[in-house]
Amino acid sequence: xxxxxxxxxxxxxxxxxxxxxxxxxxxxxxxxxxxxxxxxxxxxxxxxxxxxxxxxxxxxxxxxxxxxxxxxxxxxxxxxxxxxxxxxxxxxxxxxxxxxxxxxxxxxxxxxxxxxxxxxxxxxxxxxxxxxxxxxxxxxxxxxxxxxxxxxxxxxxxxxxxxxxxxxxxxxxxxxxxxxxxxxxxxxxxxxxxxxxxxxxxxxxxxxxxxxxxxxxxxxxxxxxxxxxxxxxxxxxxxxxxxxxxxxxxxxxxxxxxxxxxxxxxxxxxxxxxxxxxxxxxxxxxxxxxxxxxxxxxxxxxxxxxxxxxxxxxxxxxxxxxxxxxxxxxxxxxxxxxxxxxxxxxxxxxxxxxxxxxxxxxxxxxxx
Numbered sequence: 442x443x444x445x446x447x448x449x450x451x452x453x454x455x456x457x458x459x460x461x462x463x464x465x466x467x468x469x470x471x472x473x474x475x476x477x478x479x480x481x482x483x484x485x486x487x488x489x490x491x492x493x494x495x496x497x498x499x500x501x502x503x504x505x506x507x508x509x510x511x512x513x514x515x516x517x518x519x520x521x522x523x524x525x526x527x528x529x530x531x532x533x534x535x536x537x538x539x540x541x542x543x544x545x546x547x548x549x550x551x552x553x554x555x556x557x558x559x560x561x562x563x564x565x566x567x568x569x570x571x572x573x574x575x576x577x578x579x580x581x582x583x584x585x586x587x588x589x590x591x592x593x594x595x596x597x598x599x600x601x602x603x604x605x606x607x608x609x610x611x612x613x614x615x616x617x618x619x620x621x622x623x624x625x626x627x628x629x630x631x632x633x634x635x636x637x638x639x640x641x642x643x644x645x646x647x648x649x650x651x652x653x654x655x656x657x658x659x660x661x662x663x664x665x666x667x668x669x670x671x672x673x674x675x676x677x678x679x680x681x682x683x684x685x686x687x688x689x690x691x692x693x694x695x696x697x698x699x700x701x702x703x704x705x706x707x708x709x710x711x712x713x714x715x716x717x718x719x720x721x722x723x724x725x726x727x728x729x730x731x732x733x734x735x736x737x738x739x740x741x742x743x744x745x746x747x748x749x750x751x752x753x754x755x756x757x758x759x760x761x762x763x764x765x766x767x768x769x770x771x772x773x774x775x776x777x778x779x780x781x782x783x784x785x786x787x788x789x790x791x792x793x794x795x796x797x798x799x800x801x802x803x804x805x806x807x808x809x
Contacts, residue, residue, distance in 0.1 A: 443796045445748045446621040446789035452520045452682050457674035473672020473677050480680045485608035487633035487638035492668035493647055496617020498596045499630030500528035502666055503591060503613045506642040509534055509562055516556055517565035518548035519755045520776040524755045525567055525593055530765045538757045544799040547707055549610050550578035563589035568597035568607050571721040572713050576602045598623035600681050602716055613639055618683040623686050624679040627670040630632035686790050687719050693788045693797055694720030700801035704808050705731050735784040741807045752783030
């Protein structure tokens, strides 16, 4: 089976982990945590970076440090992972979904103003699958209506829009370092902000709400969201090779595009609005004329030794979210369509060119 992802751990990962063991710094107090935070702050241009256990809790922490009230509305993409909507709901807020662009699959920023109400407090941006959201439009709307920007850059390590790094646009931004990310700790996350107030809250809430001047004294409830030095050690080693990782992912993405030219499927652009596609995943949407959907093709490919993953399912169609959405009905035809006809192919940095070639051969055979 050719897997969807296989992580390249051929840098300093083993050496840094050995250093953790030899020094006994395996907890969240270790020096690699501070180094990793510094690396991510420098990458994004943010003043503060707060390392946490994973990307989902990074979103929870990000929402918790903002001055949001129950019932406040947060505009967000319909086409994204449920972690984003879950964080909004757990903060007591109401998610309001916007359809995807047909080309990039990011949130259609031309539709954001259509859903703004007196209760809107923030726009959550999620950069999807390797291309950035149109942040100039998001910034313009946020300034016009005095809205916060929450930026999920989990799929956009090293990506930028108009020269500004992804993760650098948000009043609060987040990253994930799951095993399939360009920088991976296995699990891990980061919250970033320019605000001293938001950063101080995040540091306290990440660590059980400890008073910074008086340990074991609490005037607020927090969580144990800390990242370990072991996770951060792997993250630092991965960060050192981020440019090489992006180059490799682009090479794999372009191989798929070239090998599958002429077939009834559509990729996101290789280059869009001054940004090269970083191919967090190499995804494609099947043409409507095909007599199969993405699930049917995935089944055929798996039977022939090629693993895949489906596209995100729209948030507006998630049964668990039905009690929490605004009740205002909007259609999201693009998100609904690509969810049913989209899937992504093996593209981990440690997957060989021969495996990519073999996967392309199987895909071509399955699509005739």
